[in-house]
Amino acid sequence: MRIAVYPGSFDPVTCGHIDIITRASMVYDKIIVVVSKNSGKKPLFTVEERMDFIKRSTTHLSNVYIDCCDGLLVDYVKKSGSNVIIKGLRAVSDFEYEFQMALANKKIEPQIETLFMMTDAKYSYLSSSIVKEMASLGADFTDLVPSEIINDIKNKFRNNGE
Numbered sequence: 641m642r643i644a645v646y647p648g649s650f651d652p653v654t655c656g657h658i659d660i661i662t663r664a665s666m667v668y669d670k671i672i673v674v675v676s677k678n679s680g681k682k683p684l685f686t687v688e689e690r691m692d693f694i695k696r697s698t699t700h701l702s703n704v705y706i707d708c709c710d711g712l713l714v715d716y717v718k719k720s721g722s723n724v725i726i727k728g729l730r731a732v733s734d735f736e737y738e739f740q741m742a743l744a745n746k747k748i749e750p751q752i753e754t755l756f757m758m759t760d761a762k763y764s765y766l767s768s769s770i771v772k773e774m775a776s777l778g779a780d781f782t783d784l785v786p787s788e789i790i791n792d793i794k795n796k797f798r799n800n801g802e
């Protein structure tokens with residue numbers, strides 16, 4: 641069984657992420673989407689909320705599983721029986737950081753490969769930060785995230801604003 645791990649902070653999951661998950665699910669037998677607990681900046685949504693958002697947005701993809709991880713990603717990948725990390729690439733600006741991460745992971749665990757998938761052009765500008773910024777300022781972000789989670793994002797900003 642060919643298993644790939646797709647890691648990220650997913651704070652929150654966007655249509656750009658879902659596009660990568662959908663395409664990867666057609667190439668691999670099983671995709672594990674892993675929410676990383678130890679990303680640098682403080683997230684808006686809890687790990688449980690972020691996992692739940694991805695779960696609700698991928699119910700139509702039968703070979704997609706959701707998990708979280710707070711140690712070294714390569715350790716998680718090995719334990720899961722996979723040897724592939726999938727990353728999405730948007731612009732040149734993503735390249736330098738992803739290149740560094742891929743080489744660092746290769747140094748720690750040479751058997752694990754990082755494979756890059758190009759963004760769909762229509763999502764090339766899209767990030768979780770853009771969604772949060774738009775939502776916080778009252779702009780319409782509803783075609784940038786899966787429809788299943790629009791109200792959760794709206795509610796978070798409504799509650800934060802009170």
Ligand code: ADP
Nearest residue numbers: 647648649650656727728729759763766767768
């Ligand atoms: P961000 O907060 O920038 O959206 P994440 O850490 O949640 O980033 O992203 C997880 C993975 O998804 C990374 O490999 C990232 O490059 C990729 N990704 C994020 N947004 C997109 C997009 N719009 N198109 C393709 N890949 C994306």
